[in-house]
Amino acid sequence: MRGRTARRLVGSAMTGVTYGAAALAILPLAAILGMLILKGAGSVDWNFFTKSAVPVGEPGGGFAHAIVGTLIIVGLACAVGVPIGVATGIFLAEFGGGRFGFTIRFVADVLNGVPSIVIGIFAWTWLVKPMGHFSALAGGCALAVILVPILARTTEEMVRLVPNSLREAALALGYPRWRTSLQVVARTAGAGIVTGCLVAVARVAGETAPLLFTALGNEFFSTRLLGPMAALPLQVYVYAVGPYDEWHRQAWAGALVLIVLVLALSLVARAVVRAKRQHA
Amino acid sequence: MTDIPATVLEPEAGPQPTAEERWRALKTVSPGDVVYRTVLTVFALLLPLVLVTIALELGVNAWPAVSKFGFGFLTHSTWDPVRGEFGALPLIVGTLYSSLVALVIAVPLALACAIFLTEFAPRWLRAPVATLIELLAAVPSVIYGLWGIFVLIPLLRDHFWPVARHALSWLPIFSGVFYGPSVLAGGVILSIMVLPYIAAVSREVLLAVPPSQREAGLALGATRWETVWTVILPYGRAGIIGAVILGLGRALGETMAVTMVIGNRHEVSASLLQPGYTIAAAIANEFSEAVSDMHLSALFLVGAVLFLITIVVNAVARVLVWRVARGSAVGSTAI
């Protein structure tokens, strides 16, 4: 039997260790954000948002093509993925009690764990290969496959937060189930569902791997959905692994814009979810 | 009989529908409900459909490589697209090795974070710290890669290794010359990336431990740490293992950051200091530039291997985590 003091000491030491671990875990976030601001902020100027890439050696040039490309590709992903994800989420919350619902839930979670590079291969075989060329559309679809399971699960959680009493009140008024579900339950969960979309968008907006052989990337400004298109994370990747200092400088700037976009979306979403959960 | 007050029903003016007619009017069908449920079900069915399609696509396209190389594909280490010879051993070893390094670093830290957030941190500190840790999960992979190239690798090469060399270089896993891009760099980057997942899911698991367990430990005179170590962690063990496996799944499939720092060389080496390669990185680098059909098929095959591993890993993790936090969407999102 160890003495009481010794036990206390171990306890205090381990408490200290957990404090240290938490600090150590947050350190990279601080280091990354600090570095992005340090190295990137200087290059985020007017040109950065208005000009597209220029050949190496020429001054100027920016990320306009990549920013617009990301907006278009993520927009496509939402157009394809949001209806599927929201519908699946509502299905899981409203009818997902049985074995079938359990299976869908399980598949959603497993699909969420499939590496994004594999999703890229999937989109390549289904869209790029048959069409014969890389396209923003294929990139959008690849991101949609990543978006759907995330959105389905957050939507499910948000719809579940709607009290059953509201559902019963609508049914007691003679509402059919579908109107109850859409006009009362889903509408009440509306803010939460929008939040789920933000979370999912934040997640896919930073994805690079599934775009490598779908949207491919593009040095020029393009809005053609059926042609290769630039994207912010792709451009950051290309510039980061490239050999030129000018590219590296721009990669940091691009990364800064990307992370501001992603973290802003995540933080807004988190704030709404917090409020929702406390309200329910 | 007299208990019931007699009620007089006044016949209303005009041709009112009779009770029977009004009753018949109740016999309607609401096709909307059937349509609604069917539509939702069809949408929901898309998920398993996609999963199965991915599996089939990988299988069909990988078949030429399977029939040519057979089982040897997994055990050979030559990867020569020009001569059409493919062995995936370096990729598989590199994938597992870098993920292992990541877990060795991340698991103790993540667990300590989860314990900190549920047991030791002052209440006002819990939410902000949890938010910061989870924001780590929201940072895009490519940004980790960028940071890895320009910050982490120089740090390891110029500051960590010169100091650590004297203490560690006798170990086989630290042999050879250290240039920077390496399994070590890949593992460290991965550990930063999977830590928030493991911490977040472990935290949910620990939160799901009933307060009665905690109180029972404290009532027996155990210190808070002893309660954590002897009561709470064992109670949540299945869920914590699930969390770790979930982190493993993330690490195995992570692409961009690893590609950018691991060195991308088809070689098997025991040394963490040497460059390596992972399945995801090889696909990222070679897929759109595959020189032959067999090259492409070999990439599909490694993709299939990765897919299979992550499916199994995720399924196991889900089952373990679900057992603790029943059915909730724990860890399925980055929030």
Added chain:
Amino acid sequence: MTPPPTQPVPAPADAPQATVPRLATDALTAWYGTSSGVRDVTLAFRENTVTALIGPSGCGKSTLLRSLNRMHELVPGTRVTGRVLLDGYDIYEPGINPIQVRRRIGMVFQRPTPFPTMSIAENVAAGLAVGPRLSRADRAGIVEQALKRAALWDEVKDRLRESPLNLSGGQQQRLCVARTVAPEPEVILLDEPTASLDPSGAAHIEELVQELKREFTVVIVTHNLQQAGRVSDLTAFFYLGELVEVGPTTRIFTAPLKPQTEAYITGRFG
């Protein structure tokens, strides 16, 4: 002499007569899986009458109430045997659409359930949305009428477009009453409507029940015996899933026929 609790219920083939109760149950048993929540209840609910269902909690009174407008079956694994007769015709007959039934038999719940995304006026009109199409003016008229019947009009007439969540609990419950009466059902079921309200809110609802009686057949479940005494004309006492006794409220409270009833109303259990 023990009089039978209710009149014999006419079969649907009979032509509806003046004596046919608006709503009646015939050997009604409501099941949860293999156990029954309420067993073999035969009971009539008359027009312009308030019938109170009382009994200790778990006695099946709420289950019975929810069987009357086919809400009981919404819980998975439940079913109902026996008949519920609306104007003498069985609403559990195959082919009857429960959605239509619920438009003729409205319900108010224990807790106020205003729809949070709709305004006060939209809440009142919610039940009209599933009925025949109405002009804007007609709908506004019905909303006003319903709010007046629920004695809420004066309090909310200037903020019809505001959220119902700003109303007090009692006001919210009266809003739910207005929402229930707006589509002109024939029967109104109230499931412990004052359980979550403060005394003044509860008093408002009780007055309201007396008003509703003029136009509707009212059934109220309550665990508050004083309330049953104040608002109801008939009282049915349930114990362990069975109907023990039914009769005029004054008689039930002054001269109960069954010992269990007496035990309950004198406060010996429940």
